[in-house]
Amino acid sequence: MFARVMIAPMKMDKLDETIKTYKENILPAAKSQKGDSGAHLLTDRKTTNVVSIFLWGSEEEAIANEQSGYLQEQIGKLKEFLTASPVREGYEVSIQD
Numbered sequence: 001m002f003a004r005v006m007i008a009p010m011k012m013d014k015l016d017e018t019i020k021t022y023k024e025n026i027l028p029a030a031k032s033q034k035g036d037s038g039a040h041l042l043t044d045r046k047t048t049n050v051v052s053i054f055l056w057g058s059e060e061e062a063i064a065n066e067q068s069g070y071l072q073e074q075i076g077k078l079k080e081f082l083t084a085s086p087v088r089e090g091y092e093v094s095i096q097d
Contacts, residue, residue: 001037001055001056001057001058001092001093001096002055002056002057002058002059002061002062002090002091002092002093003053003054003055003056003090003091003092003093004053004054004056004062004065004066004071004088004089004090005051005052005053005088005089005090005091006051006052006075006086006087006088006089007049007050007051007052007086007087008049008050008052008078008082008084008085008086008087009047009048009049009082009083009084010048010049010050010078010081010082010083011048011081011082011083012048014080014081015043015045015048015050015081017081018043018050018078018081019041019043021077021078021081022041022050022052022078023041025077026039026074026077026078027039029070029073029074030054030074033065033070034061034064034065035056035057035058035061035062035064035065036054036055036056037055037056037057038054038055039052039053039054039055040052040053041053048083052086055093055096059090059092062090
């Protein structure tokens with residue numbers, strides 16, 4: 001399993017709208033992607049940073065997802081809420097409980 005982690009600073013007054021967009025638009029779109037194994041959204045209301053974690057069956061599936069344009073499309077749904085570009089990283093999932 002592979003995790004794609006994105007950390008993004010959001011506008012303070014748009015945090016609830018960010019959460020709603022993630023839940024109503026981004027998560028349903030992710031479920032249609034090959035290899036999707038779930039997602040988490042972590043929020044820090046003090047810093048207004050959000051951490052998005054998408055789990056994929058493999059690193060290859062995560063890369064294919066990015067190359068298809070899907071990832072950029074999803075980031076575009078949040079563009080008006082961002083205060084800077086998100087930082088994107090990938091990790092092997094060593095343990096999942």
